[in-house]
Amino acid sequence: xxxxxxxxxxxxxxxxxxxxxxxxxxxxxxxxxxxxxxxxxxxxxxxxxxxxxxxxxxxxxxxxxxxxxxxxxxxxxxxxxxxxxxxxxxxxxxxxxxxxxxxxxxxxxxxxxxxxxxxxxxxxxxxxxxxxxxxxxxxxxxxxxxxxxxxxxxxxxxxxxxxxxxxxxxxxxxxxxxxxxxxxxxxxxxxxxxxxxxxxxxxxxxxxxxxxxxxxxxxxxxxxxxxxxxxxxxxxxxxxxxxxxxxxxxxxxxxxxxxxxxxxxxxxxxxxxxxxxxxxxxxxxx
Numbered sequence: 674x675x676x677x678x679x680x681x682x683x684x685x686x687x688x689x690x691x692x693x694x695x696x697x698x699x700x701x702x703x704x705x706x707x708x709x710x711x712x713x714x715x716x717x718x719x720x721x722x723x724x725x726x727x728x729x730x731x732x733x734x735x736x737x738x739x740x741x742x743x744x745x746x747x748x749x750x751x752x753x754x755x756x757x758x759x760x761x762x763x764x765x766x767x768x769x770x771x772x773x774x775x776x777x778x779x780x781x782x783x784x785x786x787x788x789x790x791x792x793x794x795x796x797x798x799x800x801x802x803x804x805x806x807x808x809x810x811x812x813x814x815x816x817x818x819x820x821x822x823x824x825x826x827x828x829x830x831x832x833x834x835x836x837x838x839x840x841x842x843x844x845x846x847x848x849x850x851x852x853x854x855x856x857x858x859x860x861x862x863x864x865x866x867x868x869x870x871x872x873x874x875x876x877x878x879x880x881x882x883x884x885x886x887x888x889x890x891x892x893x894x895x896x897x898x899x900x901x902x903x904x905x906x907x908x909x910x911x912x913x914x915x916x917x918x919x920x921x922x923x924x925x926x927x928x929x930x931x932x933x934x935x936x937x938x939x940x941x942x943x944x945x946x947x948x949x950x951x952x953x954x955x956x957x958x959x
Contacts, residue, residue, distance in 0.1 A: 807856030
């Protein structure tokens with residue numbers, strides 16, 4: 674799940690492009706991208722599109738509206754019969770929201786003849802309150818990833834901008850990114866980076882994607898098909914990365930019981946072995 678490409682749920686053209694793209698996840702949006710008056714129509718359009726693309730169902734996810742608003746239950750009731758690959762829950766405030774969603778999904782799965790517990794969830798941390806609870810999701814049922822939203826978080830804290838003069842995120846938003854990464858690690862799920870709003874600046878996207886991957890993120894949200902290949906490349910281990918990881922694993926395998934070992938003029942200890950094993954696991958899962 675390297676690339677998550679948003680598409681508005683009231684646009685057949687954009688949703689179809691997302692499904693036909695190289696994105697690992699086509700993320701059909703019923704929330705911010707759809708005006709209130711268009712939400713009923715969008716629900717039906719999303720359901721129809723999922724049914725029409727049954728072969729791609731596992732990679733077609735839906736962002737529903739927040740649980741504290743009036744639209745989320747209608748979203749779920751409309752789309753669960755079509756069996757989407759998963760659900761993104763925005764405006765999460767804490768663990769209780771995800772557990773509440775789990776109950777809703779269980780009821781709808783049973784009502785529609787689906788396997789109970791079969792619909793996975795990614796949560797979107799984008800409120801001030803959520804950032805104080807990023808470490809609370811260990812063991813939460815259905816949860817497969819955490820991501821964060823810099824734009825809505827700026828609105829939540831009343832910031833005029835979330836960027837420094839050089840285009841990097843300012844301190845509060847870098848902190849939010851770090852807390853999301855730490856929360857995902859605590860929960861044992863991947864962290865997914867937020868969007869790069871300037872979809873035309875692919876060099877900036879490449880630099881950010883490569884940076885956050887080094888820091889521990891495993892994927893990134895996208896708002897335009899042109900961003901997908903850049904994101905996929907950034908989060909795919911290179912041949913050199915794989916070869917080095919395999920070499921490190923073999924060195925420790927050949928020296929059982931050794932805590933630290935010399936390698937290319939330096940010393941490797943167990944954390945290096947763990948990182949090499951995690952990288953190879955990413956390749957196996959691809």
